[in-house]
Amino acid sequence: MTKEIYIAGAAMTPFARHTTRSMQDLVQNAVLDALADAEVTAGEIEAMYNANVYGGMVLGQVLVRDLGITGPPLYNVENACASGATAVHLARQALQLGLYETVLVWGVEMLTALGGGTIPLQRNDYKTDLYAKAGMTLPTVYAMRGTRYLHERGEPADTLGMIAVKNRAHGARNPLAQQQKEVTLEEVMASRPVAEPLTLLQCCPSMVDGAAALVLTTKRPTHGRPATRILASAVQSGHIEEGCDDILDAEITARTARLAYEQAGLGPEAVNVVELHDAFTIAELLYYEALGLCAPGESGAFLRSGATALGGRVPVNPSGGLLAKGHPLGATGVAQMVEVAWQLEGRAHGRQVENARIGLTQCTGGGIAGVDHAASAVHLLGL
Template sequence: MGRKVCVIGNGMTQFAKPGSSPDYHMMAKAAGQQALEDAGIPYDLVEQAVVGYVYGESTSGERAMYELGLTGIPIYNVNNNCSTGSTALMLAKQLVEGGIAECVMAMGFEKMEKGALGAKYTDRLNPMDKHMGVMFKAQKFTNAPPTAQLFGGAGREHQEKYGTSNEAFAKIAVKNRQHALNNPRSIFHDPLTVEEVLESPHYYGPITRLQCCPPTCGAGAAIVCSEEFAKKHAKNTPVYIVGQSMVTDMPSSFNEASMIKVVGYDMTKEAARQVYEQSGLGPQDVDVIELHDCFTANELITYEALGLCEPGGAEQLIDEGNVTYGGQWVVNPSGGLLSKGHPLGATGLAQCAEMCWQLRGQADKRQVEGAKVGLQHNLGLGGACVVTLYSV
């Protein structure tokens, strides 16, 4: 760990369904301008920028940032699947931490197409070949969307090992939709019942349609800087990044025929371990959490990987109300990916924004009372998991 690094400004657009959003550069402009205004600085003070997106032409990052100014700064384009936004954030943090820059903007955006994710190139090796190989051996293929099969398979494995009920997964969708009612930037604002979730079209394992995040368009941005820069320029209380780690796939992802591990359990567990070690804090010190609930199954197994409970304890955690308001942690107060939406390149920075707003006490009706420590988890298959710990 080098210099202290903090976030002093955040921006995030209203998330939208494909076909109903502005173009990517305009979404990025809106998020970037919000972050600059939130920080109280002009774009001229931004020394470098890291821009994340998954679907787009090369140098789309430059074109997006040009909407904020033509200052000639270095602009880096990042693609790390669903963890792209947090990857941009981590690179920005490292630039500041290492003394290369005083102030960096991390930007993420996505203009997605309708429907389930699919491969764009069929004339070369798919980078998910190892993951799909494990899935084929463990459960073969069905007509369900591939990602639903992967995470649904993980949910089914959890059921087989620990007796987890279908209702436990459905309750996560209900909780996150309830949280989203207080988030004006969320894509969904209608409450759900467990019965509605379970009766929606079945995909794989315990997963039904209402337990899957929707394709979404949107943008997010963060101003990352040194403590000295924050003291001189910031108009908001700085939120410090006190721990951050990225972990990629390990042998256990592929050699144990475990669907739980192929979708990132061990990556999450190791990234969390490193972050707790860096910060000197543990899950018991955390007040609020934004985690990667692309499917309800992933939220459930991530409780265990982050150390919120022992393996097999997730259903009890849910039933006792320990992952919502009034419990030990509030998980996904934004509504999470399930209800807020999941524009791949923007998700990690939208999570960062929620963390900062919560820790500054600026989250309005969804504010977690007394929140001082926040944990962020952003997962991309293929694969990379980024865990970040914030404090004020």
């Protein structure tokens, strides 16, 4: 019999430039808040999962040492931008196998420590390194997708900008988002060019720090409020692309989503709220189609219909997404689940999706030559 996996506690720090705080401070605040939210003591935690990309060796042990949470197994997980979601995936597996009853998962990143600029491409893959030396960066990769999208779909460049307007309007309602200011379409399109057709306000901020934490358990929570369950969890790696591939086909995300839907016995029509990986505006449009939220080729019309805005049929990124909330890599996948859990439990004050019962999170990660992405994770959550 498949065990029910509950999110008993969920917490996150503000995503911001935490220039006066350490990574230890951020994680410890998120962890203690998640434990308090779950009404669970540190002594009840049987395993821990730390997700991070740039923090170094045995980082998790360093981060919680001063809390006195030592002894249980601690797993350090790195899977690029999908690190946090992958850590949740591994924790859920262990809970379902009966290895543990209650575990703690957190993700953290301090991108301000990198000094600014774009996130570097993969440097231990010689093919990717050749791309980097030729000037290829993640913004240019997504800019190529954006250019192709506008050409093939006959869409105006404003369609890309509308994603930024929507998500930054959502972020203005989220006190934990890095950027809490609404913008107009004119402001988005007139912001500094980054890589045509993408402008600055169409790219997630790269200077952001933050942490998020979850308490996962097979025990039915007794804290008196609805408890979110993890209905499905899927992680996949990218296929090698041979020949002339379709750069608008988010194959790895579509494949991972199919697995998650099959696990949960649900279809995309059942989803009420989505947190997805909108590192650049074009990504959100492609993921609408890959996740089955709309038919192939209809993402522009789907956006313009208002379906993905607060008050629409399936609000996407009510937190503000990566574009407004920020993208501290290791924390992102966990923070997406914190947001969806709050939405399902009626705790997303100021940006609440009404009557939401099924939520989806999606995170991709890793720029490797010859594959769509290195990793993709999709989770379905429900009451």
